[in-house]
Amino acid sequence: MAATTKLALITPGGVRFEGDVEIVVAPGAAGDLGVLAKHAPLLTTLRPGVLKATVAKAEGAAAEAGGRLSFAVPGGFMQVTPEKVIVLADVALTRDEVNVEEARADLRSAQEELARKRGPEEAQARRAMAWAQARLDVTQRPDQA
Amino acid sequence: MATLRQIRDRVKSLRNTQQITRAMKMVAGARIRRAEQAMRAARPYADALTEMLRELVAAGGARHPLLSSRPVQHSGILVMTADKGLAGAFNSNLVRAALLQARERSNPAFYVVGLKGRLQLRAARRAPVADWLLQGKPFAELAREIAQRVIADFTEGRIDELTLVSSRFISTIVQRPTPVQLLPVAPPQSQAPQGHGTPQGQASQLHGQGDAAASAPSAQSSRAGAPLRNAFEFEPDAGHVLAELVPRYLEFSIYQALLETQASEFAARLIAMTNATDNAGKLIDELTIVMNKTRQAAITKEILEIVGGAEALKG
Numbered sequence: 001m002a003a004t005t006k007l008a009l010i011t012p013g014g015v016r017f018e019g020d021v022e023i024v025v026a027p028g029a030a031g032d033l034g035v036l037a038k039h040a041p042l043l044t045t046l047r048p049g050v051l052k053a054t055v056a057k058a059e060g061a062a063a064e065a066g067g068r069l070s071f072a073v074p075g076g077f078m079q080v081t082p083e084k085v086i087v088l089a090d091v092a093l094t095r096d097e098v099n100v101e102e103a104r105a106d107l108r109s110a111q112e113e114l115a116r117k118r119g120p121e122e123a124q125a126r127r128a129m130a131w132a133q134a135r136l137d138v139t140q141r142p143d144q145a
Numbered sequence: 146m147a148t149l150r151q152i153r154d155r156v157k158s159l160r161n162t163q164q165i166t167r168a169m170k171m172v173a174g175a176r177i178r179r180a181e182q183a184m185r186a187a188r189p190y191a192d193a194l195t196e197m198l199r200e201l202v203a204a205g206g207a208r209h210p211l212l213s214s215r216p217v218q219h220s221g222i223l224v225m226t227a228d229k230g231l232a233g234a235f236n237s238n239l240v241r242a243a244l245l246q247a248r249e250r251s252n253p254a255f256y257v258v259g260l261k262g263r264l265q266l267r268a269a270r271r272a273p274v275a276d277w278l279l280q281g282k283p284f285a286e287l288a289r290e291i292a293q294r295v296i297a298d299f300t301e302g303r304i305d306e307l308t309l310v311s312s313r314f315i316s317t318i319v320q321r322p323t324p325v326q327l328l329p330v331a332p333p334q335s336q337a338p339q340g341h342g343t344p345q346g347q348a349s350q351l352h353g354q355g356d357a358a359a360s361a362p363s364a365q366s367s368r369a370g371a372p373l374r375n376a377f378e379f380e381p382d383a384g385h386v387l388a389e390l391v392p393r394y395l396e397f398s399i400y401q402a403l404l405e406t407q408a409s410e411f412a413a414r415l416i417a418m419t420n421a422t423d424n425a426g427k428l429i430d431e432l433t434i435v436m437n438k439t440r441q442a443a444i445t446k447e448i449l450e451i452v453g454g455a456e457a458l459k460g
Contacts, residue, residue: 010193012285012400014186030380043197044380045389077390079197079377086193090285 003037004056006084009071009092016092017069020056024085026078027051027134035080042080046073048131050138051087072098072138074131098135107132149443152436156429163425169231170418173411177317180408184314187401198394200377201387202332208384209391210300214329220250221304223295223327225311225402226262227410228279235312235320235413236261239406242322243310244269254304256295258287258403279407288400296392299328311402312409318416320409325402330395 004020024035027049035042055067076089110129114122147155202212224243226236240262247253255273257263263276275294277287298304307328313321379386 008189008193010190012187012190012397013183015189028380029385033380041377042380043200043377043386045386077194077197077386077393079193079200086197088190088193088197 005035005037005039005082007053007087008084009051009087009089011089011092013091016071017053021053021069021085022056023054024087025052026087027073028078035085038082039080039085041082042078044078044080046076046078046087046089048072048074048127048134050134051089051092070095070138072131072134074134075127093135093138095139098139100136100139103132103135103139107136147435147439149436149439152432152439156432156436159425159429159432163422163429166418166421166425170415170422173415173418177408177411177415180404180411181314184401184404184408187404191397191401194390194394194397198332198390201379201383201390204377204379204383209330209387211296211328211330211391211395212332215305217250217305219302219304220253221256221295221298221307221328222246222250222253223256223291223307223309223311223399224258224262224266225279225309225406226257226259226265227406228260229410230261231417232410232414233417235410235417236265239310239312239322240265240269242324244271246308246310246324247271254298256291256307258291258406279403279410284400284403284407288396288403291399292392292396295328296395304328309399309402312406314405314408314412317412320412325398327395327398330391 004022005024007017007019007021007024008015009017022036026033026035026044027047029045029047032049033044049072051071051073053069055069071089071092071094073087073089073092076087078088079086107129110125110132113125114129222243224239226239230236236259243255243262243266247255255266255271257266257273257276259277259279263273266273277291279287295304295307299307306326309325309327310322311325313323315321
């Protein structure tokens with residue numbers, strides 16, 4: 001049994017997940033990063049992407065997916081200490097919560113914006129595109145990958 | 146004395162009023178529960194965000210324009226009120242608290258949330274430079290808009306400080322207009338909860354759950370000047386993290402204040418409408434007695450007339 005660490009996924013709407021996990025894979029600002037137990041203290045911003053974790057003792061809905069959790073997040077922050085991982089995000093969506101139609105439409109409009117815009121607006125469009133992509137990824141990629 | 150018909154109409158209209166106030170009371174009661182839940186749900190996020198900012202500031206070295214104070218020439222006041230009245234002195238109290246703050250500053254710029262606040266400030270010849278409605282869009286979005294506006298005004302030098310006057314939801318019975326400094330962002334202190342008014346203060350009061358073990362020792366050691374227990378690494382670097390975290394922190398403080406102001410509005414309305422319903426009830430009772438007496442008097446008078454008439458015929 002691998003050592004576990006605590007994960008808390010918190011949004012302004014409430015705590016989305018709290019429990020022991022074996023590994024957390026987060027879309028860090030400088031690339032995806034995996035966090036195991038006893039990781040060195042780290043504070044990082046997150047890109048829009050998919051946050052994944054493997055639950056140590058899977059129960060309920062998580063067990064059905066083989067203890068694997070995934071949430072689409074539009075960016076946020078992650079604080080890692082040796083004993084716990086805290087992820088802050090504006091929202092966190094599971095595959096069942098994503099509105100696929102809406103995400104597809106958002107992706108299209110973001111791509112169109114990106115083709116036209118430059119400068120600060122370009123970065124914004126890029127972000128919107130990444131967030132739309134993240135929402136689609138969380139639905140498409142089967143959890144038992 | 147009023148005629149029977151007049152009194153009866155009066156009672157009828159009072160009953161209508163009472164029905165309306167009772168309905169408003171019930172609506173406020175139901176919405177207060179939801180607003181309180183939203184407030185409670187936001188707290189873990191507030192705790193964690195405060196904690197991260199504290200770590201960042203404690204790590205030192207990192208500077209951010211929103212954190213640095215400068216000589217104050219232009220002040221700003223952000224006041225939050227409701228869009229609707231019929232909530233007792235709720236809106237007036239907030240506006241009064243804001244005007245009290247204004248008296249200590251020279252010609253502050255007003256930022257207003259809520260239709261009532263806008264109207265009352267205009268009446269007080271303090272036209273706001275920017276205003277928003279409380280209702281109409283999700284609070285997350287509203288908070289972002291407000292934050293963007295005040296951050297822009299702060300960085301471009303239109304204001305050198307910003308004070309928030311919003312309602313603290315202490316309980317269903319007590320709501321208090323409370324001023325809090327928003328800008329420059331006061332980095333959360335490692336010391337125990339400072340002051341009540343602030344959303345941060347409230348957050349740190351709720352602190353001591355799981356992360357107390359991680360934060361408390363490091364807070365103490367940093368105060369003593371010793372190295373931090375958790376020497377954080379930052380990715381991409383402290384400056385970048387701070388640049389994202391500080392505006393987010395401000396935005397979230399505004400978000401929490403919106404939630405609390407809304408909960409307070411419902412609480413104030415609940416009380417106002419409960420009183421109104423009770424008062425209407427009392428008036429109805431009183432008038433009903435008057436009405437019955439008047440009717441009885443009319444009947445007695447008629448009987449007397451009949452009896453009198455009969456007597457006269459006999460004679």
